Structure formats: structure tokens, C-alpha cells
Amino acid sequence: MRALSMPLASRLAAIAFVGILAGCGGDNPTKPGNNNNVQTYPTPNSPENALERLSLAYQGRDSVEYRKLFAFDYLGTSHDLGDGTSVTLFNADEVRHIQALAKATSITSVYLSMGTSSSWTRLPSDDLSHPEWAVIKISGTQLRLQIDDTRYGTLLLGNPANSYTFRFKPTPPDTTTTDTLWTVIQWDEVANR
Numbered sequence: 001m002r003a004l005s006m007p008l009a010s011r012l013a014a015i016a017f018v019g020i021l022a023g024c025g026g027d028n029p030t031k032p033g034n035n036n037n038v039q040t041y042p043t044p045n046s047p048e049n050a051l052e053r054l055s056l057a058y059q060g061r062d063s064v065e066y067r068k069l070f071a072f073d074y075l076g077t078s079h080d081l082g083d084g085t086s087v088t089l090f091n092a093d094e095v096r097h098i099q100a101l102a103k104a105t106s107i108t109s110v111y112l113s114m115g116t117s118s119s120w121t122r123l124p125s126d127d128l129s130h131p132e133w134a135v136i137k138i139s140g141t142q143l144r145l146q147i148d149d150t151r152y153g154t155l156l157l158g159n160p161a162n163s164y165t166f167r168f169k170p171t172p173p174d175t176t177t178t179d180t181l182w183t184v185i186q187w188d189e190v191a192n193r
Contacts (some may be wrong), residue, residue: 007151012193017037029033030135030154037060039056039057039060041053041056041057043181044069044181044182044183045179045180045182046182047122047136047166048120049169049182050168050181050183050184051136051166051184053065053069054066054184055067055113055114057069057098057119058101058110058112059110059111059112059179060110061101061107061110062098062102063095063098063102064097066094066098067094067098068183069183069184070183070184071081071091071092071169071171071183071184071185073185074090074094074183074184074185074186074187075088075089075090075185075186076088076089076186076187076188077186077187077189078188078189078191079189079190080099080193081190081191081192082193086116101147104149105145106149106150107147107148107149108149108150109146109147109148110145110146111144111145111147112143112145113143113144114138114142114164115138115142120136120137120138120142121136121138122134122135122136123135124139125167126167126179127167130185132166132169132170133167133168133169133170134170134182135162135167136165136166136167136168137164137165138160138164138165138166139163139164140158140159140160140162143158143162143164144156144157144158145157159191162190162191162192163189163190163192164187164188165186165187165188166184166187167185167186167187168182168183168184168185169183169184169185170182171183
């Protein structure tokens with residue numbers, strides 16, 4: 001088993017590379033990677049449920065459900081304080097990433113845990129221009145990603161020094177009387193090495 005610790009953007013690039021090497025083939029990229037078992041997802045009617053849904057869709061490599069969880073104007077960032085690098089990811093990058101995971105025939109399993117929802121810190125918006133947003137912060141000790149690949153071995157990620165901030169946008173806006181669903185509008189990772 002190979003244990004690595006690198007920023008989100010580096011991990012995404014490495015995993016996407018694995019997917020590209022696997023080739024497109026005849027596989028349907030929206031097919032869940034959980035042996036076609038039907039996955040039940042929680043309704044994203046709270047930021048906590050949206051984050052749980054994201055974790056399940058990622059583990060199942062379910063690009064249809066995963067892409068629904070990201071706002072069209074999503075912006076992800078990864079900052080490595082050790083070397084000062086910073087990478088920005090957009091909605092299309094997240095979609096390509098999960099599709100590459102789904103296409104990679106050598107990947108046997110994907111495990112993503114962000115800890116229990118009771119361990120998450122939910123905060124009000126930290127963006128004055130978007131007071132309707134919600135924030136969930138997760139420490140690196142809670143997040144664990146493991147990808148088992150028959151060709152490349154095991155990728156194990158989870159650096160206790162890292163921090164993750166998820167910002168959620170209500171849809172439709174909370175000014176309507178209909179049910180509010182939440183999507184990820186921003187995902188920031190800070191690697192403190």
C-alpha cells in the first residue's frame with residue numbers, strides 16, 4: 001500500500017490520469033462503480049445531506065449524481081502552504097474527474113469518508129455578498145480517501161494537517177416558499193505542510 005499526502009488538485013490530476021490511461025472503452029461513464037447495486041442517496045435538503053450525498057456519489061463513481069451536487073458556477077481551490085502553490089478547479093473539472101474514475105476499469109474500489117456529520121462544524125456564510133450560503137469545515141483527520149487500482153496500487157490520502165471548507169448555495173434561493181436544495185458552490189483545501 002502506498003500512502004500519499006498531496007493537495008486536492010494534485011490528487012485530482014493523478015486520479016484523472018489513471019482514468020485517461022484506462023481509455024474510454026464501451027463503458028458508460030455514468031454507471032456507478034458499486035457493482036451496479038442501486039444506491040440510495042439522501043435528499044440534499046441540508047448542507048450536511050448534500051455533503052453525505054457527495055461522498056456516496058464519489059464512492060460509487062456515479063457521475064450523474066455527483067455532477068448534480070455542484071453549482072454551475074462552482075469554484076474549487078487547493079492551496080499548498082508548504083510550497084506556495086495554488087490550483088483552481090471549476091464545475092467541468094469536477095465532472096471530468098468523476099467520469100475518469102468511472103471509466104477506469106482497473107480501479108476496483110473507491111472509499112471516501114469525511115467523518116460523521118456530528119463531527120462537522122456548520123457555520124453561517126463567511127461571504128458578505130452571499131449571506132444565504134452555509135459553510136461546513138472539516139479537518140484533515142476526518143477526511144480519508146482510498147482508491148484501489150489493480151494497475152497502479154493503492155492511493156491513500158488523509159493528511160491531519162489539511163483543512164477543507166465546503167460552501168453551499170441554496171437552490172432555489174431561500175426567498176421562495178418551495179423546498180430548498182443545497183449544492184456545493186466552493187470547496188477549499190489548505191495543505192499545511
